[in-house]
Amino acid sequence: MSGSESEGKRKQKCVSCGINIAGTSAASFKCPQCGYRIYRCAKCRKQSKLYECPDCGFRGP
Secondary structure: OOOHHHHHHOOEEOOOOOOOOOOOOOOOEEEOOOOEEEEOHHHHHOOOOOEEEOOOOOEEO
């Protein structure tokens, strides 16, 4: 199984608060450092909560 296939089968959770973001207005983007797909819910984005990449530990607002 390739990385993109296993990524799609993972539950999509907000990296800041951990809620399931399926069906919400969440953002997804690649980690600026390693390219890991990161998901953030609208609430955490609006509040500018910090996030940490679970793959490489990069932190951002």
